[in-house]
Amino acid sequence: MTVVEAQSFPGYPDFWATLFAEVPRAPFIPDTIWVDDSCGEALVALSKHTDPDGWYAAVSANAPVITQVNLGDVQPGQRGSFPSSSASQPSIVADMLHALDAQPGQSVLEIGTGTGWNAALLARCVGAHGQVVTIEVDPHLAHDARRALTTAGHNPLVITGDGTAGYPAGAPYDRVISTAAIREVVPHAWLDQLRPGGRLVTPWGTDWSNGVLLTLTLTEDGIATGRFSGDLAFMRLRHQRRSLYGWQPSDSDLEHAQISTTECRGNDLDRMLNPDKGTFAIGARLASCRLVVEWDAQGPLHHTLELDDGATTSWAHLDANLNDPAPFTVRQLGLRKLWDEAEAAYDWWHDQGEPLLDRFGFHSRAGQQWIWLDEPDNTVRTLGGSC
Ligand SMILES: C[S@@+](CC[C@H](N)C(=O)[O-])C[C@H]1O[C@@H](n2cnc3c(N)ncnc32)[C@H](O)[C@@H]1O
Structure with missing residues (x-):
């Protein structure tokens, strides 16, 4: 049996290697974990008892370990369709703890206990x-x-409940960390329960892109401000979880879809969808526009994009056949013309000099939250609603 020790992950600074050696992940991982089946179409159970080598290899790798599927409503022997809890990828755990910078003697609130491994690291x-x-x-x-x-000798207080409300009885906290991603609005309770000077770290995403890391600091006068970094895919807070497919029009609705073409070409699509290019900026600019991309949906280099906003029953579909020099066909339905809005956001990004993630920031003041470009007064979009 080959067991890769945590400290041998490439690129780990010594500090994290030492911490991970002191608080190993394996004792927190259940005997049954979930892995991709051979076709990559479903999640199947892998038992420590029947496949110890496979279990140890998965648990020791620098990769997330899925510990629950379908909200626990699947038994070993059945197939799961989506992960609902996991022990996160160790290098990302290290990145988030590094951003959080929790110090000896501080109080920390974590949302998303999962296996408890991160809570144990925080306790350390x-x-x-x-x-x-x-x-x-x-x-x-x-x-x-x-x-x-308890078995591993750590003493965090584990609360069962919806972490969106935080845990006021333990407030104020020097640090707040969520290990479930949020969609746009940072729960006000997390900021209310943060001590002035404190720091908050959370995976963050929009309907267009999921996601990045948001690190906020609370000033003495109650302003939370910070920056985005990284490229992380985290499962969302339960009530914000995205279903695989968004709002779908009925066949009779589809007959009324407006059909047009677009000048957008493969190169533009790449720039709109690539996390190293415009994806973050477009998501920052464009409100409530869910994106589902199906690469090679209709054959090699023949992709489809679906955009939807269930609240306004708006929907758009782009048929992007890169093998065909003809313009791509767009079908749009509903109050919003979502593809036109996405193109407008793309043009805006270009006009701003194609800013990448590091030029954007986040501000929260007096209950209002917004994304800014370069400086807090340059609002990209005000974030609405509750989380
Ligand atoms: C990526 S896992 C967390 C990994 C965990 N920190 C660990 O060390 O294993 C995300 C967890 O967030 C939990 N979660 C989702 N929504 C939540 C909510 N509203 N309040 C509290 N926990 C939530 C999920 O059930 C899941 O266990």
Whole structure:
């Protein structure tokens, strides 16, 4: 059996290697984990008892380990269609802990206990005089994490509940970290429960792109401000979870779709969809526009894009056949012309000098939240609604 030790992950700074060696991931991972089936179309159970080599290899790799599928509503032997809890990829855990910078003696709130491994790492960071509160929405996961933490000798307080509300009884916190991604609006409770001078770290995404890391600092006068970084795909807070397909028009609705063509070509699509190019900026600019891309949907280099906004029953479809020099066909329905809006956001990005992630920031003041470009007064979009 080959076991890759955590400290041998390439590119790890010594600090994290030492921390991961002191608080290994394996004791927090359940005996049954979930892995892709041979076709990559479903998730199947992998048992520590029947395939110990496979289990140890998965748990020791620098990759996420899926620990629950379909919100726990699937038994070993059945197939899962989506992950609903995981132990995150160790190098990303290290990146997030580095951004959080929790110090000995501090109090930390974590949202998304999962296996409890990150809570154990946090407990190690804050030491005996610090306090970690961690919240998990799923009672079974919370129970297992509580037990794993106790067995491994760590003492975070594990709360079962919806972490969106934070845990006021333990506030104020020096640090708040979410290990479930949020869509756009940072829950006000997290900011309210943060101590002035404190820091908040969360995976963050829009309907267009999921996601990046957002790191905020709360000033003495109650302004939370910060920057985006990285390229992370995290599962979202449960009530913000995206279904695989968005709002779909009925066949009779489709007969009324407006059909047009676009000047957009393959190169533009790449720039609109590539995380190293315009994807973040377009998501930052464009409100409530869910994107589903199906690469090679109709054969090699023949892609489809679907955009939808269920709230306004708006939908758009782009048929992008890169083998054909003819313009791509667009079909649009509903109050919003979503493809036109996406193109306008793309043009805006170009006009701004094609800014990448590092030029954008986030501000929250007096209950208002917005994304800015270069400086807080240069608003890209005000974020609405509750989280
Ligand atoms: C990526 S996993 C967290 C990994 C975890 N920190 C660990 O070390 O294993 C995300 C977790 O967030 C939980 N979650 C999702 N929505 C939540 C919510 N509203 N409140 C609390 N937990 C939530 C999920 O059930 C899942 O266990």
